[in-house]
Amino acid sequence: MDNVIEVLLRRRSHRAFSERQIPAEDLTLLKQATLRAPTAGNMMFYSVIEVTDKDLKEQLAVLCDNQPMIAKAPLVWLFLSDVRKWVDYYHMSGSVAKGLAQGISWRAPGAGDLLLAMSDALIAAQNAVVAAESLGIGSCYIGDILENHERIVQLFNLPPYTAVATLVIFGYPKSQEPLAKESLRCPSQAIFMENQYHVARLEELQQAYAAQEERLREQRRLPFDNTGTIADFYYFRKHESEFMEEMNRSAQALIDSWLAQ
Numbered sequence: 001m002d003n004v005i006e007v008l009l010r011r012r013s014h015r016a017f018s019e020r021q022i023p024a025e026d027l028t029l030l031k032q033a034t035l036r037a038p039t040a041g042n043m044m045f046y047s048v049i050e051v052t053d054k055d056l057k058e059q060l061a062v063l064c065d066n067q068p069m070i071a072k073a074p075l076v077w078l079f080l081s082d083v084r085k086w087v088d089y090y091h092m093s094g095s096v097a098k099g100l101a102q103g104i105s106w107r108a109p110g111a112g113d114l115l116l117a118m119s120d121a122l123i124a125a126q127n128a129v130v131a132a133e134s135l136g137i138g139s140c141y142i143g144d145i146l147e148n149h150e151r152i153v154q155l156f157n158l159p160p161y162t163a164v165a166t167l168v169i170f171g172y173p174k175s176q177e178p179l180a181k182e183s184l185r186c187p188s189q190a191i192f193m194e195n196q197y198h199v200a201r202l203e204e205l206q207q208a209y210a211a212q213e214e215r216l217r218e219q220r221r222l223p224f225d226n227t228g229t230i231a232d233f234y235y236f237r238k239h240e241s242e243f244m245e246e247m248n249r250s251a252q253a254l255i256d257s258w259l260a261q
């Protein structure tokens with residue numbers, strides 16, 4: 001089996017890290033692997049802020065729906081969509097002025113630029129996650145970084161045409177013990193489609209998530225005294241949660257502020 005495939009198949013999220021710091025040479029490798037990620041037009045529409053300041057890390061942990069592991073992680077990378085550097089480069093190097101002289105007016109970055117830059121940043125983040133795993137370094141994405149848009153912008157001094165894409169925390173796993181049970185996934189036929197979108201019927205959805213539902217039932221985590229379904233579990237715990245309400249408000253503010261510039 002290809003080594004990369006082995007790494008991909010064994011990767012899982014880690015949330016408890018040992019005190020051990022990541023050595024400089026591994027950090028360099030991690031950065032090199034991140035930089036090799038494919039990027040739209042080879043323009044690298046992303047930046048990564050390494051959060052080393054203890055106070056900043058603690059504030060992040062609170063702002064990301066109170067996840068203290070963020071403050072404890074030896075390495076914290078904030079991945080940003082970054083079109084700002086090209087906006088500046090176009091202006092500062094005179095490209096915009098040359099355009100104006102030819103009758104081409106300045107076009108502010110729009111939704112397409114934001115989505116391309118998001119793609120760049122997320123692809124780079126996943127390169128980092130896979131590279132870390134191959135070095136024995138665990139990682140976890142923190143989706144809750146999409147909450148509290150205004151506070152995060154303030155905390156990291158984010159200028160217009162930059163936007164948070166994701167946060168990833170890294171560190172050596174506290175326990176080297178393999179998990180008793182790996183996280184489950186839907187079978188491939190529930191995910192891969194051919195040529196056209198297939199709207200799943202109820203039975204297909206039930207089948208797709210049957211193993212996960214069974215696991216939750218074994219763990220007695222399903223709602224309605226463990227008689228509920230996996231749909232009930234995610235509907236009440238996630239879809240209708242306060243944190244998703246805040247994430248949607250915050251993400252809308254991010255998009256609005258990008259498009260309003």
Ligand SMILES: Cc1cc2nc3c(=O)[nH]c(=O)nc-3n(C[C@H](O)[C@H](O)[C@H](O)COP(=O)(O)O)c2cc1C
Pocket residue numbers: 011012013014015067140141142143144145183
């Ligand atoms: C976009 C995204 C956001 C995530 N946000 C969080 C988070 O805020 N906190 C957390 O503990 N795990 C987070 N995770 C990790 C997922 O919970 C984890 O990937 C999932 O449960 C599958 O487990 P595995 O990665 O161990 O296979 C996130 C993962 C992704 C891809």
